[in-house]
Structure formats: C-alpha cells, structure tokens
Amino acid sequence: MVTDVLESCRSCVYSSELFEGLSEEELEFLVNYTSYRSFRKGEIVFLQGDEIRYISFLKKGLLKVFKQDHESRGQIISIAKPNDCVGLLSVFSNHQHQYSIAALEDSLIYYIELTAVHHILRKNGNFGIRLLGRISRAADTIINNAFDISRKNIRGRIAFILHEFSEDIYKKDEFDLPVSRKEIGELIGMTTENVIRVFSEFRRDGIIEIKGKTIRILNKSLLQTLEKFG
Amino acid sequence: MVTDVLESCRSCVYSSELFEGLSEEELEFLVNYTSYRSFRKGEIVFLQGDEIRYISFLKKGLLKVFKQDHESRGQIISIAKPNDCVGLLSVFSNHQHQYSIAALEDSLIYYIELTAVHHILRKNGNFGIRLLGRISRAADTIINNAFDISRKNIRGRIAFILHEFSEDIYKKDEFDLPVSRKEIGELIGMTTENVIRVFSEFRRDGIIEIKGKTIRILNKSLLQTLEKFG
DNA sequence: CGCGGCTTTGATGTTCATCAAGTAAAGTGG
DNA sequence: CCACTTTACTTGATGAACATCAAAGCCGCG
CATH class of the missing domain: 2.60.120.10 (Jelly Rolls)
Structure with missing residues (x-):
C-alpha cells in the first residue's frame, strides 16, 4: 500500500x-x-x-x-x-x-x-x-x-471562456461544462442571467450547440472573432 | 565616483x-x-x-x-x-x-x-x-x-484610488496626483470623462478639494464608506 | 502665437444588472 | 420510489450605470 x-x-x-x-x-x-x-x-x-x-x-x-x-x-x-x-x-x-x-x-x-x-x-x-x-x-x-x-463585452467574455474550456482544458470541440452558469458568471464577471442569454444567442446564431451541460462548438472562427473584437 | x-x-x-x-x-x-x-x-x-x-x-x-x-x-x-x-x-x-x-x-x-x-x-x-x-x-x-x-462602481473606484494615493503612496491628506485623469481611468477601468465627473461630484459634496493636480481629502470617513459600499 | 493634448460639462445611447416569473433538474426524507 | 424542496436554468421587461459623442476652455510647449 x-x-x-x-x-x-x-x-x-x-x-x-x-x-x-x-x-x-x-x-x-x-x-x-x-x-x-x-x-x-x-x-x-x-x-x-x-x-x-x-x-x-x-x-x-x-x-x-x-x-x-x-x-x-x-x-x-x-x-x-x-x-x-x-x-x-x-x-x-x-x-x-x-x-x-x-x-x-x-x-x-x-x-x-x-x-x-x-x-x-x-x-x-x-x-x-x-x-x-x-x-x-x-x-x-x-x-x-x-x-x-475586463476589457471585453459579455459576448467576448463568453467566447473567451468557451475557447479556454475547448482548447486549454478539454482539447475538444465537444465537452461537458464542469461549472454551472452561475459559476461561469463568477469567472468572467457577469450575471448568471446574461451568461444564459449569450449562450442562447450563440445557439440561435449556430455558433454552439447546447444540451444541458454539454457544449459543442460549431463555428470556431466566428467564436474567435467574437473573442477578439468583443 | x-x-x-x-x-x-x-x-x-x-x-x-x-x-x-x-x-x-x-x-x-x-x-x-x-x-x-x-x-x-x-x-x-x-x-x-x-x-x-x-x-x-x-x-x-x-x-x-x-x-x-x-x-x-x-x-x-x-x-x-x-x-x-x-x-x-x-x-x-x-x-x-x-x-x-x-x-x-x-x-x-x-x-x-x-x-x-x-x-x-x-x-x-x-x-x-x-x-x-x-x-x-x-x-x-x-x-x-x-x-x-472590478466589483466596485465608479465612485467606489475613485474612492479606492484616492485612498491608495493618500494612505499608501504619499501618506498625506494633500498630495499632487502624479497621473493624468486619463491614466486614472486606465488604472481603475473607467473612462476619462467619468473620472472627471466623479472628481467634480466629490468636490461638490465636500469630500475633496481639487486644484488642478493637487488633491486634498476633506472627508476621509465618507470616502471610506464609498470605497467599502461603492 | 497657435497647435495638440488635457480637462471639463452636457446630451445621448448602449450595455448590462436587476427584478419577476416560470420551467426543468436534482437532491431529500418519508 | 414518490412527493417535496431546493437549486439550476431560462426568458422577458425595466431601469440604472456607464460609455460615447460633442463642444468648449485651458495649459504647456515649440
């Protein structure tokens, strides 16, 4: 032992x-x-x-x-x-x-x-x-x-954190979020409601796919643009 | 030499x-x-x-x-x-x-x-x-x-930075700001205009006295309150 | 003396937080 | 295992806080 x-x-x-x-x-x-x-x-x-x-x-x-x-x-x-x-x-x-x-x-x-x-x-x-x-x-x-x-808007922040999970942590385009929406808010300095709103917006725009905690990134280049200029 | x-x-x-x-x-x-x-x-x-x-x-x-x-x-x-x-x-x-x-x-x-x-x-x-x-x-x-x-509002941020200059750096109630209004904005994440606005507001409320770059703190306890709850 | 940067104030608009209200999911105790 | 409670999630409506735009006075400097 x-x-x-x-x-x-x-x-x-x-x-x-x-x-x-x-x-x-x-x-x-x-x-x-x-x-x-x-x-x-x-x-x-x-x-x-x-x-x-x-x-x-x-x-x-x-x-x-x-x-x-x-x-x-x-x-x-x-x-x-x-x-x-x-x-x-x-x-x-x-x-x-x-x-x-x-x-x-x-x-x-x-x-x-x-x-x-x-x-x-x-x-x-x-x-x-x-x-x-x-x-x-x-x-x-x-x-x-x-x-x-701190100098990104809410869309840029969500793009940033999705990038981090996908590229740095899980190294995959599809992954299970290990955190709640609330925790994402605490991580990037925005309210839970707005985290959800931007998620929904990204889903509607075909940037990501959401199934509960599971996220799949569909349009990586657009996400990068949002991260850069958001 | x-x-x-x-x-x-x-x-x-x-x-x-x-x-x-x-x-x-x-x-x-x-x-x-x-x-x-x-x-x-x-x-x-x-x-x-x-x-x-x-x-x-x-x-x-x-x-x-x-x-x-x-x-x-x-x-x-x-x-x-x-x-x-x-x-x-x-x-x-x-x-x-x-x-x-x-x-x-x-x-x-x-x-x-x-x-x-x-x-x-x-x-x-x-x-x-x-x-x-x-x-x-x-x-x-x-x-x-x-x-x-990051979790303070603009008044709290200005109170914070005034506290820092007065207590940590110059250790005096009256001091010359070594930075421009623009730089203060860059330091605490707000626009130049709003830095000035809050300065003027604090002056009107009798919290500070302003003569160009020279600042004198008149109401330290109110400033502390603003820093804490702002 | 005139130019550019700094300062100041006001008017306007956008972004985001807050409030409210409802649905879904996940624990909890009988 | 099911009713119950709590926690997470979602959307919409509203308002406050702050950025942006505009305009003018001020100051220092070449």
Missing part, C-alpha cells in the same frame, strides 16, 4: 519539470513527505484562511480557485488543471491560504509538506529558480486573463 | 529585507554587478518585449507598470513605490518583459544583473525563499486589487 503511494508519487514527481535536477536523495526525501488524497466533485479542498502546510499538486481532475467575499457573490480566480500547483501563489507570502479551492470534477491531489520543500529549497538553489519560474508563470497567467477579460 | 555608487547601493541593498542573510562576500558580489540610473518624469524605463537582463529596484520616485494593447487604450497594472522590485513577476518566467514601465516622477533605479542574481540563488537557498515571498506578495497584491476594483 505504502509503496503504491510512493511509486505513484514518484512517477508524478519525476514527470514534472519542476523537479528536474533534484538528486536521487532529494527526490527520495520529498517522496517521504508526500501524501495524497482524492476529492469528489464539489468537495472543498481547503478554505481561505486555512493554515498552509503543504504544496499541493493537482494530479487528476479539475479545481476552482475562488474568493468568497462576506455576503457578496463569490469570484472565481482561476481553474486549475492537472499538473498545476494549486495555491502556490500564497505559499511563500502567507501563512494562510488567500483563496479557497473546490473540486469541479473528481480529483486527485498530492501534498508535499512545506517544511520538506523549504528544506530542499535551502539546499538546492536550482530548485528555487524553477519554483520561481512556476510561480511567476501562474501569476502572469492570472493577471493577463483578468485584464484581458 | 565608483565608490559612491557602491556605497549608496550597498546601503540600499542592506536596507532591504530581501538581502538579509546574505554573507559579506555574497553582498560584495552583488554590489559588483549593480548599476543605477535616474529617469525623468515621463521617461520610459523599459518596454513590453524588451529583453530582461536585470532585476530592477525602485530606490526613489514612482513608476507605472502598464500594458499597451495594439491600438486599444492602455491599461495600468500597478504603481510601483520606492523599495519595490519592478518587473519582478516576469523575471523568472520570461525572457522578455511582459509589461512596460514609465516614470511618473523623477526616479532612481538600481539594476542588479540577472546572471549575478542567478549565481547567488544557486548558492544560497534562503535568498530564493525570500525572493519567492517577495514575488508572491507582489502577485497577491495585484490580483487582489484587480478583483476588488
């Missing part, structure tokens, strides 16, 4: 470019401080304010990273894909998580204890450089997305 | 918590790869797309970090204050700057060659950890600001 975890974890660790350049002992060390857990769709992984004790890797599934502001509506910061380090942004600047994480699909997460990561960081500067790259890229992506979206 | 630079730089380097824990030799080494330059108000420090060769510290002055999208209006990502590392977010994830930087006031910037920073990073893991903290905090701030602003 234990060896299963370690072997699985080891292959996971090896597969990430983040850990290239670590010595055999260093990898062994990290593996000893690594655990894992699976989450059902809808489960909370951790909450804003929880103490940070691990670096978490999403191995399988899909997560949403979000902020819940007091009584106001929530906001989704980003969607994490397999091989993403979730919550990485706050790990080195805070003791508590700044965002909450929930599973959008059944997911598997590997945890490496933060103390162990720090230990390696102190010994292996190249690992720090890789981690710096990883964090910078994550931040860049979030910031660019946020600013890109 | 050279010693001037080194001494000045050294005091700068020492003063930053980022470099705590570096050995005497390491500091000496970094100082040898450090240079500096002053910029006049309005000057470009570097442009989106320029090769990244330095880590840049703002020692004195004020900078704007912005994106210029083809023909569309520009967007200001953030304003850098003294002791900020500018462009840090892109340093470890890209070879080119992702944003442009311009001086809003006469400014003084210290440059440490990136190769030298990498050299220290490889040798001193604790330095990497500090740098990770720094980058995380910078990203956190930008992301939080962006999301905070």
Whole structure:
C-alpha cells in the first residue's frame, strides 16, 4: 500500500519539470513527505484562511480557485488543471491560504509538506529558480486573463471562456461544462442571467450547440472573432 | 565616483529585507554587478518585449507598470513605490518583459544583473525563499486589487484610488496626483470623462478639494464608506 | 502665437444588472 | 420510489450605470 503511494508519487514527481535536477536523495526525501488524497466533485479542498502546510499538486481532475467575499457573490480566480500547483501563489507570502479551492470534477491531489520543500529549497538553489519560474508563470497567467477579460463585452467574455474550456482544458470541440452558469458568471464577471442569454444567442446564431451541460462548438472562427473584437 | 555608487547601493541593498542573510562576500558580489540610473518624469524605463537582463529596484520616485494593447487604450497594472522590485513577476518566467514601465516622477533605479542574481540563488537557498515571498506578495497584491476594483462602481473606484494615493503612496491628506485623469481611468477601468465627473461630484459634496493636480481629502470617513459600499 | 493634448460639462445611447416569473433538474426524507 | 424542496436554468421587461459623442476652455510647449 505504502509503496503504491510512493511509486505513484514518484512517477508524478519525476514527470514534472519542476523537479528536474533534484538528486536521487532529494527526490527520495520529498517522496517521504508526500501524501495524497482524492476529492469528489464539489468537495472543498481547503478554505481561505486555512493554515498552509503543504504544496499541493493537482494530479487528476479539475479545481476552482475562488474568493468568497462576506455576503457578496463569490469570484472565481482561476481553474486549475492537472499538473498545476494549486495555491502556490500564497505559499511563500502567507501563512494562510488567500483563496479557497473546490473540486469541479473528481480529483486527485498530492501534498508535499512545506517544511520538506523549504528544506530542499535551502539546499538546492536550482530548485528555487524553477519554483520561481512556476510561480511567476501562474501569476502572469492570472493577471493577463483578468485584464484581458475586463476589457471585453459579455459576448467576448463568453467566447473567451468557451475557447479556454475547448482548447486549454478539454482539447475538444465537444465537452461537458464542469461549472454551472452561475459559476461561469463568477469567472468572467457577469450575471448568471446574461451568461444564459449569450449562450442562447450563440445557439440561435449556430455558433454552439447546447444540451444541458454539454457544449459543442460549431463555428470556431466566428467564436474567435467574437473573442477578439468583443 | 565608483565608490559612491557602491556605497549608496550597498546601503540600499542592506536596507532591504530581501538581502538579509546574505554573507559579506555574497553582498560584495552583488554590489559588483549593480548599476543605477535616474529617469525623468515621463521617461520610459523599459518596454513590453524588451529583453530582461536585470532585476530592477525602485530606490526613489514612482513608476507605472502598464500594458499597451495594439491600438486599444492602455491599461495600468500597478504603481510601483520606492523599495519595490519592478518587473519582478516576469523575471523568472520570461525572457522578455511582459509589461512596460514609465516614470511618473523623477526616479532612481538600481539594476542588479540577472546572471549575478542567478549565481547567488544557486548558492544560497534562503535568498530564493525570500525572493519567492517577495514575488508572491507582489502577485497577491495585484490580483487582489484587480478583483476588488472590478466589483466596485465608479465612485467606489475613485474612492479606492484616492485612498491608495493618500494612505499608501504619499501618506498625506494633500498630495499632487502624479497621473493624468486619463491614466486614472486606465488604472481603475473607467473612462476619462467619468473620472472627471466623479472628481467634480466629490468636490461638490465636500469630500475633496481639487486644484488642478493637487488633491486634498476633506472627508476621509465618507470616502471610506464609498470605497467599502461603492 | 497657435497647435495638440488635457480637462471639463452636457446630451445621448448602449450595455448590462436587476427584478419577476416560470420551467426543468436534482437532491431529500418519508 | 414518490412527493417535496431546493437549486439550476431560462426568458422577458425595466431601469440604472456607464460609455460615447460633442463642444468648449485651458495649459504647456515649440
């Protein structure tokens, strides 16, 4: 049983470019401080304010990273894909998580204890450089997305998010939305009603086909135009 | 002359918590790869797309970090204050700057060659950890600001930005705006006209006093209320 | 001195949020 | 498994917030 975890974890660790350049002992060390857990769709992984004790890797599934502001509506910061380090942004600047994480699909997460990561960081500067790259890229992506979206109109935003699901996440023209209409609204800053309205509009215009959560993209080039100029 | 630079730089380097824990030799080494330059108000420090060769510290002055999208209006990502590392977010994830930087006031910037920073990073893991903290905090701030602003109305946004200038940047109730009305619009995502309209409204309501670029805050508590609920 | 950019105000129009109301789907407890 | 409740989805009508357009005064600069 234990060896299963370690072997699985080891292959996971090896597969990430983040850990290239670590010595055999260093990898062994990290593996000893690594655990894992699976989450059902809808489960909370951790909450804003929880103490940070691990670096978490999403191995399988899909997560949403979000902020819940007091009584106001929530906001989704980003969607994490397999091989993403979730919550990485706050790990080195805070003791508590700044965002909450929930599973959008059944997911598997590997945890490496933060103390162990720090230990390696102190010994292996190249690992720090890789981690710096990883964090910078994550931040860049979030910031660019946020600013890109903010200057699009609602049609452009829906086109953007359909593009993201189709090209980045599922890499297919037909896919099941892992989120509700409401969550799409929280992701791109518009109301649920308008998300639905634009979906319907796109359907009427023959741009997409909708069957509940299932979306099929029919006119990709028009969608791209809408994303660009919307 | 050279010693001037080194001494000045050294005091700068020492003063930053980022470099705590570096050995005497390491500091000496970094100082040898450090240079500096002053910029006049309005000057470009570097442009989106320029090769990244330095880590840049703002020692004195004020900078704007912005994106210029083809023909569309520009967007200001953030304003850098003294002791900020500018462009840090892109340093470890890209070879080119992702944003442009311009001086809003006469400014003084210290440059440490990136190769030298990498050299220290490889040798001193604790330095990497500090740098990770720094980058995380910078990203956190930008992301939080962006999301905070996005759910405020125009009055709340102006209240927010006045608060930022008064409390974070100048730490005074009266200050000279270092930016045009247009730039304020680019910073908080609204049109120049509406920036002006809200300014005038705040003036009429006795919340602020305006003399050209000079702003004096008269009713701080009302401004806070507007920021919170706007 | 005149030109271009910045500032200001007003009038107009569009976009989007809100409100309302109804249908469908998905949990929940007996 | 079925009635019941809740949550998600959908459409339409209305209004508020904000962008856009227009016009004029102001300021700095070559």
